[in-house]
Amino acid sequence: MSEAISQPDKPMPLPGADAAPGDATDLFSKFDPLIKQRADLLGAGQEDPFNLVMEQVLSPVTAICNGRETILLGTYNYMGMTFDPDVLEAGKQALRDFGAGTTGSRVLNGTYSGHKEVEAALSEFYGMDHAMVFSTGYQANLGIISTIAGKGDYIVLDIDSHASIWDGCAMGNAEVVPFKHNDIEAMEKRLRRIPEGAGKLVVLEGVYSMLGDIAPLKEMVAVARKHGAMVLVDEAHSMGFIGPNGRGVAEDQGVLDDVDFVIGTFSKSVGTVGGFCVSNHPKFEIMRLVCRPYVFTASLPPSVVATAATSIRKLMQAGEKRAHLWDNSKRLHAGLKGLGFELGTDEPQSAIIAVIMPDLERGAAMWEALLKEGLYVNLARPPATPANMTLLRCSLCAEHSQEQVGQILTMFETAGRKTGII
Amino acid sequence: MDRDDTKNRIDTLIEPFNKKDVAITEDTTFAGDLEWDSLTVMDFVAAIEDEFDIIISMNQQAEIETYGQLIDAVTRLRG
DSSP states (O other), X not given: OGGGOOOTTSOOOOOOOOOXXXXXXXXXXXXXXXXXXXXXXXXXXXOOTTOOOEEEEEETXXXXXXXXXXXXXXXXXXXXXXXXXXXXXXXXHHHHHHOSOOOSBTTTTOOOHHHHHHHHHHHHHXXXXXXXXXXXXXXXXXXXXXXXXXXXXXXXXXXXXXXXXXXXHHHSOSEEEEEOXXXXXXXXXXXXXXXXXXXXXXXXXXXXXXXXXXXXXHHHHHHHHXXXXXXXXXXXXXXXXXXXXXXXXXXXXXXXXXXXXXXXXXXXXXXXXXXXXXXXXXXXXXXXXXXXXXXXXXXXXXXXXXXXXXXXXXXXXXXXXXXXXXXXXXXXXXXXHHHTOOBSSSSOOSSEEEEEESSHHHHXXXXXXXXHHTEEOXXXXXXXXXXXXXXXXXXXXXXXXXXXXXXXXXXXXXXXXXXXXX | OOHHHHHHHHHHHHGGGOTTOOOOOTTOBTTTTSOOOHHHHHHHHXXXXXXXXXXXXXXXXXXXXXXXXXXXXXXXXXX
16 A cells, blocks of 8 residues: 555655566566656657766856856755865865775774764764764665664654655664654644554654755654654754754754754765764764664765864854855745746745746756756656655755856746746 | 444545545555555545544555455554
């Protein structure tokens, strides 16, 4: 029955092949519908939205794509730290001092002083006792969720959760109970019905990346607490930007102290790659020995942890950049709304603004028209999107100038008229 | 708990979700015969959970393919 559930980012089982008895079954037959959809789209002359190559990256907000200078509006590089001179220098120094890679697990030969330094920077950034760094944000969710919720425990999660959360649920042995997106009552009902004595983990996100909407964490965390559940919040899309200290939506809504685990990533505001979990749980350090996606993989290269630590420390003092990013987000939201585009949220709630397209075909055409104007945005399509929507997802950067936001609006207007979206 | 009572109540609950007016029997499959999308499944499961004050976890849903299996599962979950 759950096979029909193909909500955002949840693995979608594909229809099986109809092989005659005796025929060798091609294991790839299950991908035929997707192969056909792609072939149809590209056959019509559409530029491939999932195969773009950046030939040169000029800055956090500009690159050369297919020979064209392009404004980047779909990178999650919210704070523009990728080319920060201090960050680059820290990386170069670590590369010289510690080499290109660790070639080892964190629990064997893969913990260098840089890994401890970036964990110290995270503890300080969040004001939490423990910080554990993973090789990617995906692995942080995969590892923490699958490890802390075991057989007989219950995970209660938003149906629009990110793929890494769903995969963490699938990898573990807990009972998985989804509830309707951002629906406090639906969440409470499910928590209330969990058998007495069972362990409970509520998994929420600060910002949901498809529509750029935020969660009512204040209410949801209170409800979870009332029912004796532990709370994990993924703040991947809010770190560095939302909240007085950039700690995320939980901080902004005043409930960070009631959150047991914050999951985050280095591949957005921090500007490199890696993932983490911070926590005040007194027994948290045992995770380093029992969490398989932490143990059975090589640790991050020295240059990456050095750039991350430098970037995180700079993000603590980035109040002005945060203010400019909010200005950008508000201006783009109001401008697109004014042009007549349908947006994912009525008001700007984060640095993500999702433009809703009528269907995949016209969405892809609009994406291509924007690229030809010199603008890159993310094309998001089912099943990664809620309610099977096709979205053009824009993520703003603190390094986008006012002038660039103006240019972006002009490009949207031209491409929107060309493709008949507005 | 009484299976007939469970079935009668689910028969009523499923009506608004059966938009294609499929003649539903115990062997009707959700994925194949009803062709429900993800949102419909979520809303239908929520309606059943609310009606009987139970939880049908994703793990349990994965075992349910037919209408008859759903009635069995709900009867069991009602205890």
